[in-house]
Each structure stands twice: as structure tokens, then as C-alpha cells.
Amino acid sequence: MRWENLPGSDNVEDRRGEDGARGGFGPIGGGGLGVGTIVVLGLIGWALGIDPRLLIGGAEMMSGGGSQTQHSQPSGQSRRTGQPDDQMGQFVSKVLGSADVQWKEIFTKAGKQYRGPVLVLYRDVTDQKCGGVAQKAMGPFYCPADRKVYLDTSFFREIEQRFRGCQVGSKSCQFAQAYVIAHEVGHHVQNLLGILPKAQEIQRSLPKAEANHLQVQIELQADCFAGVWAHGADERWKVIEPGDIQAALQTAAAIGDDKLQKQARGYVVPDSFTHGTSAQRQHWFETGLKEGTIAACNTFRTAKL
Numbered sequence: 001m002r003w004e005n006l007p008g009s010d011n012v013e014d015r016r017g018e019d020g021a022r023g024g025f026g027p028i029g030g031g032g033l034g035v036g037t038i039v040v041l042g043l044i045g046w047a048l049g050i051d052p053r054l055l056i057g058g059a060e061m062m063s064g065g066g067s068q069t070q071h072s073q074p075s076g077q078s079r080r081t082g083q084p085d086d087q088m089g090q091f092v093s094k095v096l097g098s099a100d101v102q103w104k105e106i107f108t109k110a111g112k113q114y115r116g117p118v119l120v121l122y123r124d125v126t127d128q129k130c131g132g133v134a135q136k137a138m139g140p141f142y143c144p145a146d147r148k149v150y151l152d153t154s155f156f157r158e159i160e161q162r163f164r165g166c167q168v169g170s171k172s173c174q175f176a177q178a179y180v181i182a183h184e185v186g187h188h189v190q191n192l193l194g195i196l197p198k199a200q201e202i203q204r205s206l207p208k209a210e211a212n213h214l215q216v217q218i219e220l221q222a223d224c225f226a227g228v229w230a231h232g233a234d235e236r237w238k239v240i241e242p243g244d245i246q247a248a249l250q251t252a253a254a255i256g257d258d259k260l261q262k263q264a265r266g267y268v269v270p271d272s273f274t275h276g277t278s279a280q281r282q283h284w285f286e287t288g289l290k291e292g293t294i295a296a297c298n299t300f301r302t303a304k305l
Contacts, residue, residue, distance in 0.1 A: 001175040002239045008083045008090065009097035013148070015079065015122040081118060088153055092119060095178045096149075098239075099185045102232040106294065107192075117142070117188040119149045119181070126150070140180055142187035144196055149184040156180075165251035175244035176251040179226050179285070186225030189294075190218065209271040216257075217299040219275040220284040223252060224297035227288020235292070245289070252285050253278035280305050 083093045100116035107114035120126065120134075128134045128150055130143040136152035143150065156177045159165035166173040190196045199218055203211040230248070234240040253259065256278030261268045275281065284305075287296055299305060 001171065001178060001241055001244050002237070003091055003094050003174060003178070006094035006233070006237055006239065007097040007101055008093040009100055009116065009119070010082050010093075011096060011100070011116055011118045012084060012089065012093050013079055013081050013118050013120045014084050014089060015120060015126050018122070018126065084121065089121060091174065091177070092121060092151065092153070092181065095181045096185070098233050098237065099182055099229050102229060102236070103185070103189055105232075106228075110294075112192075114192065117147050117149050117185060119151060122150065122152055123154075124152065140184050142184045142191070144187075144191045147188060147191065149181070149188065151181070151184070159251055159254070163251075163254040165254040166247040170243065170247070172241070172243035172247035175230075175240065176247040179230070179248040179251060182226035182229040183222045185229070186222035187218075189225055190221065193294075195221070212272060212274050215274045216276045216280075216305065220280055220305060221297050221299040223276075223281050224284040224288035224299065225294075227285040227290070228292050228294070228297065230285075230289045231292035248285060249282045252281040256281050276305065 084090060096116070096119050100114075103116070104114040120128075122134060123136075125133055125135045128143050128148070129145040130141075134141070134150045134152075136154055139155050139158075140149065140151045142148070156173070159176060159180070160168045160173055166176040187196065196218070199214055203214055206214065230240070230245075255275070257273040257275050258268045258270075258277040261272075276284070284297070284299065290296075
């Protein structure tokens with residue numbers, strides 16, 4: 001992936017130097033947490049037997065409600081945004097910056113206003129406003145309450161080593177990492193378009209299996225929006241190199257609900273899917289990549305996901 005010439009974003013809040021909170025989850029499941037509120041990445045969730053509200057595969061917080069746990073910042077340290085100096089921080093900043101440029105252009109053409117999310121880089125654990133605390137075991141997620149994406153970049157090692165989402169150490173893994181970030185920005189786009197608030201409202205009144213299906217539609221649309229990012233980034237900055245698309249597709253397949261459940265349990269339970277199968281995740285990323293439009297990503301009006 002050729003990312004060095006991408007525009008950087010100053011909307012990165014680097015908390016990696018903070019001590020943060022230690023020792024377990026905060027008060028998950030406070031008031032306002034609905035179905036699909038906290039999605040815990042794959043095998044970790046299954047192995048620990050986490051509460052059913054902590055759903056499989058990729059970890060996005062889909063609720064603006066819930067209790068809050070505040071943690072003090074290190075003395076004298078303010079949480080400012082800007083472009084980090086290290087290579088990983090620069091990479092994240094540039095992927096975020098390129099996404100902001102593209103989505104602002106798309107929104108402007110549609111007569112809408114776009115304001116990009118803040119991306120919080122943290123290590124191990126940090127506070128957030130969607131209930132409890134953010135932990136690296138939860139994977140990356142988007143919090144609608146503060147419009148921030150939370151990312152512990154150790155998750156990228158999980159993609160390579162635990163989930164075999166791309167070849168360890170290969171440069172194409174960077175594109176797979178960018179896909180993960182673009183997926184979370186996709187949830188921010190859904191929030192700005194009013195899709196997330198409406199979906200959360202509907203989910204609260206649905207039986208669990210139907211609420212899960214709606215969650216799948218939300219997640220697959222975010223995969224498609226990640227493809228829209230890839231389409232525009234390559235068209236504008238020529239970022240894609242040989243092997244990049246395959247790495248992103250391999251990652252999408254690696255965190256499909258069916259594959260994660262098969263690995264963890266030996267069998268799958270389709271009614272419990274919350275992110276879609278490996279094939280579905282690949283299909284919708286490819287759809288966004290090919291078409292490059294919001295209209296192509298309407299997972300709510302298709303006969304077959």
C-alpha cells in the first residue's frame with residue numbers, strides 16, 4: 001500500500017502514553033444498552049464465555065447510551081488532537097485523513113455537511129462514552145456518543161497472527177489495516193446519515209434473531225463503505241499495490257461470523273450472526289470498491305445479503 005502521500009488528519013487523539021484504567025471491564029450493560037451494543041472480537045469473546053450482548057466479530061459499539069466510567073488523565077497531560085510522530089501514528093492519521101477528504105466530497109455533492117470523527121489511539125484500556133471502558137480485547141470500535149473511533153493498534157497483530165487475515169510481515173497487511181479503519185469510519189458515516197440512530201431504535205423492539213440480522217446489515221454496509229474509501233483512495237492517490245485487495249478480502253473473510261464460530265465452537269449458529277459471513281463481508285467490500293458510491297451500499301434493500 002502506498003500510503004505515505006495521503007493527506008494526514010489532525011483528528012487523532014493519542015492516548016498511548018496514558019496509564020489508563022487497569023483490571024477488567026467497566027460497568028458494561030448500564031442503562032440504554034440495546035442489542036448489538038458492544039461487539040467483541042471473535043475468539044476472545046467465545047473463549048471467555050462473555051455475555052450475549054458482547055457479540056462476535058470486529059467490535060463496534062453501536063449505542064450512544066450506557067453508563068460511563070471516567071478515568072483521570074495523567075497529571076498535566078491534556079488530550080489534544082494532532083498527527084502523531086511515529087510511523088504507526090502517521091499511518092493511522094493518513095488513512096483517516098484520506099477518508100475524511102473523500103467523505104467530505106461525497107457529502108458535499110449530496111448537499112450534506114461532513115465532519116470527520118476523532119480517532120483515539122490507546123494502549124490496553126481507556127475511557128469512552130458508550131458504556132464501560134475501551135479495552136484492546138474489544139477490538140476497534142466506533143462510539144456514536146462522542147463520535148470517536150477507538151483503536152489499540154495491537155489489534156493489527158491479531159489480524160496477522162491469530163486470525164491469519166494477511167501474510168505476517170507483508171506490506172499488503174497495511175491495506176488490511178486500512179480496511180479496518182475505513183470500516184469504523186463507515187460507522188461514523190452511518191451515524192451522520194441517521195442510519196445508526198434509526199437502527200438502534202428499531203433493534204430495541206425486535207426479537208434477538210431479527211435484531212442480529214439488522215446488525216449484520218449495518219456491519220455489511222460499513223464494509224461496503226470501506227470499499228468506497230478504497231475506490232476513491234486509489235482513484236485519487238494510487239494507493240493500491242499488488243496483493244493489497246487480496247489482503248483486505250482475506251481479512252474480511254477471517255473475521256466473518258461463520259468462520260469465527262466454526263473455529264471457536266466447531267459449528268455455526270446463523271441466528272446469532274452480527275457481522276455477516278466471510279463471503280458476505282468480502283462481497284460488500286468488493287461492491288463498494290467497484291462502485292464507489294453510497295447508493296451501491298444499501299444493504300437494507302437487497303433480497304440477498
